[in-house]
Amino acid sequence: xxxxxxxxxxxxxxxxxxxxxxxxxxxxxxxxxxxxxxxxxxxxxxxxxxxxxxxxxxxxxxxxxxxxxxxxxxxxxxxxxxxxxxxxxxxxxxxxxxxxxxxxxxxxxxxxxxxxxxxxxxxxxxxxxxxxxxxxxxxxxxxxxxxxxxxxxxxxxxxxxxxxxxxxxxxxxxxxxxxxxxxxxxxxxxxxx
Amino acid sequence: xxxxxxxxxxxxxxxxxxxxxxxxxxxxxxxxxxxxxxxxxxxxxxxxxxxxxxxxxxxxxxxxxxxxxxxxxxxxxxxxxxxxxxxxxxxxxxxxxxxxxxxxxxxxxxxxxxxxxxxxxxxxxxxxxxxxxxxxxxxxxxxxxxxxxxxxxxxxxxxxxxxxxxxxxxxxxxxxxxxxxxxxxxxxx
Numbered sequence: 612x613x614x615x616x617x618x619x620x621x622x623x624x625x626x627x628x629x630x631x632x633x634x635x636x637x638x639x640x641x642x643x644x645x646x647x648x649x650x651x652x653x654x655x656x657x658x659x660x661x662x663x664x665x666x667x668x669x670x671x672x673x674x675x676x677x678x679x680x681x682x683x684x685x686x687x688x689x690x691x692x693x694x695x696x697x698x699x700x701x702x703x704x705x706x707x708x709x710x711x712x713x714x715x716x717x718x719x720x721x722x723x724x725x726x727x728x729x730x731x732x733x734x735x736x737x738x739x740x741x742x743x744x745x746x747x748x749x750x751x752x753x754x755x756x757x758x759x760x761x762x763x764x765x766x767x768x769x770x771x772x773x774x775x776x777x778x779x780x781x782x783x784x785x786x787x788x789x790x791x792x793x794x795x796x797x798x799x800x801x802x803x804x
Numbered sequence: 805x806x807x808x809x810x811x812x813x814x815x816x817x818x819x820x821x822x823x824x825x826x827x828x829x830x831x832x833x834x835x836x837x838x839x840x841x842x843x844x845x846x847x848x849x850x851x852x853x854x855x856x857x858x859x860x861x862x863x864x865x866x867x868x869x870x871x872x873x874x875x876x877x878x879x880x881x882x883x884x885x886x887x888x889x890x891x892x893x894x895x896x897x898x899x900x901x902x903x904x905x906x907x908x909x910x911x912x913x914x915x916x917x918x919x920x921x922x923x924x925x926x927x928x929x930x931x932x933x934x935x936x937x938x939x940x941x942x943x944x945x946x947x948x949x950x951x952x953x954x955x956x957x958x959x960x961x962x963x964x965x966x967x968x969x970x971x972x973x974x975x976x977x978x979x980x981x982x983x984x985x986x987x988x989x990x991x992x993x
Contacts, residue, residue: 622889627896642858643915646851656840663837668829671971678967679818704807708814723830780862787858
């Protein structure tokens with residue numbers, strides 16, 4: 612048990628609130644763009660309900676893959692194993708693994724969404740269209756996540772900020788906003804909405 | 805480790821967790837489909853959905869990260885007991901989550917007003933996001949503590965557990981409680 616408030620250090624409730632609140636409000640204002648995109652696409656999503664089913668997974672998968680890459684890159688930087696150079700082969704192995712995971716997930720997502728649409732008796736969209744939407748927007752979202760992860764990790768390291776503290780919120784929020792825009796654009800293009 | 809071994813180990817370790825998150829994502833997608841049909845009762849509610857979900861992730865991702873570091877450093881014990889550090893961290897995340905519910909409701913309402921789009925009233929937005937925020941917080945705090953403590957005791961690195969727990973529980977319960985909140989506010993209002 613801790614006696615004095617001082618030894619609690621960074622575990623003080625009001626300090627945690629003070630540190631986090633400004634960042635969260637700023638991030639909320641950015642992610643609001645994703646909400647406006649979602650509201651704007653309500654017609655598309657109401658007509659093709661299966662797209663609404665895919666939205667949270669697309670965004671979450673992009674964020675998860677970016678978070679895995681950021682966490683691995685910052686750990687390697689901390690351990691002095693990586694310098695984020697183009698010749699670093701392990702860096703490319705990490706990026707390739709993220710793409711391979713994305714590929715697997717987005718195929719699974721398209722098949723899962725197609726199964727749901729058949730079960731709910733609404734095969735308004737074909738499996739081929741769902742695969743095109745999932746892979747097209749999915750791989751674009753993964754590319755955004757990869758660029759955001761590498762940039763955020765490198766920039767925070769250069770600025771002397773611990774990448775562990777900042778990269779994951781930055782990457783997930785970038786993916787939230789751009790991912791929503793990409794998904795709506797690709798879906799509209801494929802379905803000719 | 806060679807580049808190809810690195811590739812294989814990342815793929816093997818990350819895939820199961822990502823697939824669990826995929827199932828959670830599909831479930832919250834089904835709930836989102838219902839919320840979209842509910843949006844006739846509360847126009848403009850969709851603007852708040854991504855911000856609401858992202859904020860849950862940020863607040864409880866940070867809480868999970870803090871607990872994981874605390875366990876690694878031996879500052880907290882992996883069991884439910886009266887611990888000032890743990891209490892402070894939980895209290896802080898709850899305070900932020902609830903305050904952010906009000907901020908998100910106001911921001912969404914203001915964005916709709918600025919765009920000149922049809923919108924439910926500010927008190928309706930605040931009520932929906934507060935109810936959803938409180939319920940989701942309770943589930944996420946308990947879920948985080950239970951899974952991290954149990955995982956840690958079984959030898960899992962808590963750092964690897966936080967992300968999947970927060971995204972899966974946050975999406976599933978965040979969307980479900982958001983839907984529940986619209987039904988409650990509709991019934992009362």
